[in-house]
Amino acid sequence: MDDSRTLNSLVRRLHAGALSRRAFLTRAAQIGLAAPIASALAAVAARPGSAAPSIALQNGGTTLVVAIPQATVQLDPAVAGSNGYGDVLPLWDNITEGLTRFKPGSIELEPALAASWDTSEDGLQVVFQIRPNVSFHDGSPLDAKAVAVNFQRQIDENNPFHFPGMTYADIVFADVEKVAATGDLELTVTLSRPTILLPGNLAIFAAGIVSPTALQNEGENFGQQPIGTGPFKFQSWTKDVELVMVANDGYWGGRPALDRVVWRTIADDTVRLSELKTGGIDVANQIDLKDADSVEQDAALQLLTGPFLNMQFLAFNEAIAPFDNLALRQAVQHAVNKQNIADAAFFGRYTLGAGPIAPTLLGYDAGLAEVYPYDPEKAKALVAESGLANPSFELTNRTNSFWPLLGQLIQADLAAVGITATINGLEDAEFFDLLNAGQAQAFLNDWTWDNGDPDNVMFSLFTAPRAQTRMGYKHDRVNELNVAAQQERDPDQRVKMYAEAQKLILDDAIMVILGYPQRAIGAAATVQNLQVSPVADLTFREVSLT
């Protein structure tokens, strides 16, 4: 910066008497402000696409403003999951779409970019017929080759479009061996074993199809201006602040009713709710459940609630003391008052915990709640049976949201039966460090389903390597059942398998299934057709404003 020189000359002129002291002050102040301003302005002007920051007014059209608590950081669907739901929501079935999708408000699969699909006799090949006459927002056509590029970049680490942070590839393409365009509009996926999970996995946001042309042109910058096939086109954004998408006139499913959707990031629950109540926003995602009643009672607003595929649990690490002791684990199961958690933390909008599989999913069994009923007396007896005098442990929980409250409620429940829990509250970063190091004696966490299949929790929590790392848990029969259920096509058989696996898991008492919270969205009464999805997506394809 050369303001030191300018300042210098100012000072010289002041001393020479050419400048009054007042004039000097004014000018020096101008320099002081101008220097940072000028450099900042110069940097901003250098940003691509914003050379001349002209302020244009939006003319006409219907704009819906939606607020989410999370930040938007980058918008490549294959990478999106690595920064949380702020990136996922604008993309998922809004800007980008997969071959399949969930019907709004449900976990029922329906065709999206694939018009249909067939699975071979041996279950090892799935052939997708790609929907004809679909084009990306950049005008390039959608065909089997384009889809293949999208899948290969996630599977093959040497692919030029394989970027850091493709976390979900391991889930979505877990058993995919090969992807090939076997026709203009025919895509053949070869599996390494006959699992039935592929079509459901392809509805996950991470399997969203983007334009290969745009990938080619933008490379790793693709995440700054995504090009998909969805009902809305990305228009502009200010990271962490606001993202604008506009209706895709050429959408294959018909143009959406809304002209623009603006996604705002408002982290604070109170602020988000206040904005909703004063009309600053039309939709507030993730309403704090304590505020649900006040939204419901407001005539200008509507509360949208529904089951949410999420399961909250208190997990034990049976590899380290004191929870290598089965009786102690069982004692905690009986000691935790789940109803109290439902009332105090979730204001009744909560289903009490049964097995690991959440309500609305295949394999959910409400009867499993009876395995460990709330019974402090029995808990005390089990503590005595454990042979441990005054058992104590560290209960690790995250410090955001309702987690500290859950920790305290459980701490009090345990104190009542003679178990001392010391709460170790950690920020996300440190929390997962501790878990992955296998050093948490017991921790509070949850699992949100990415697809509508029970496998998503059964395999991921109890069979995948993290079961052993975090909980020291390895049960051969459970693993066998979970793997078999991935390949079984008969739903009734799967229910039986999951029933047995859940029973075994509960017998081991490796985690207390606390419950399944509901999800609440607050919206202006003028918002039509918005659905609460069990998999947490927020799609505006069918939404309109009156």
Next chain:
Amino acid sequence: MGRYLLRRLAIAIPILFGVSAIAFFMLHTAGGDPAVLKLGARATPEALAKLRHEMGLDRPLLVQYADFLAGAVRGNLGLSYRSNTPVTQEVLSRFPATIELAVTAMALALLVGGPLGILAAMRRRSVVDYLSSVGVLIGISVPTFWLGMIFIIVFGLWLGWLPISGRINPRLGADPSTPFLTVAAVWQGNWVVAADAARHLILPALTLAAWPAAIVARMTRASLIEAMGQDYIRTARGKGLSQGAVLMRHAFRNALLPVLTAIGLEFGTLLGGAVVTETIFSWPGLGQLTVAAISARDYQIVQGVVLLLAVVFLTLNLLVDLLYAALDPRIRYA
């Protein structure tokens, strides 16, 4: 004078080194792994190791710091872990919004704190003085996040006078990242946007202004009272000057020095202190970026912000010192 400036600039270099080193090692020893945060709860250990390698996090800390320094001296602060965009671009693009907020807050603080301090000094031990003392006490002790929330609830939710958060009504279609949105809108004659942006500025600026307003009021009062006790004031009174003339022309000018120091330093604090205010009001400035970056362990961004703020502090300090010399002919730098 030139030599003085050179010396100050020379001192700035080791200070910046020190600041960057402290920030770097504090961040890296704070716990929490950026790779874990990026890959999420579901990542496998292999994927984590691979990403750590890609991010260069598996190298010794000293090597990482040396690498950072090597880039920094060439003006390259690296890429944000979260978004893979250059740090300088992300940080500088957020700076104008923060300056806009801080300048407005400082203007409000001077407008309120200055007159309040003068009034209190003129009417010592009067009701006005006591009331202003109470006001100062409140301004200094009320936590920013609480004050912000109260403003939101009272002026936004209950009275509905002012917008609650953000920089502009999104339905207007103006880009909220436009540098100096209010000024730019006035410049372009876009009165709708200008008015809306100005209205969005009020609550966060008031929240941010509380503390410096209190400081300015207190400093003005104290140093005016001291000045009023000086001999030259008695002389001025003896000359038969009016009370106003004595106050403004003689006492106030001399009382300005310490107040100026306070303002200079407070302005730097304002830029940094906007962290809480910006987070509450979803104000797209540096503070909000910093909070997001810290919780995602986006070391690179945090470093960038810390360095930028250090530069701003140094510049402001230098400016204050120079203004001293201009205001008080007895002070000379060589």
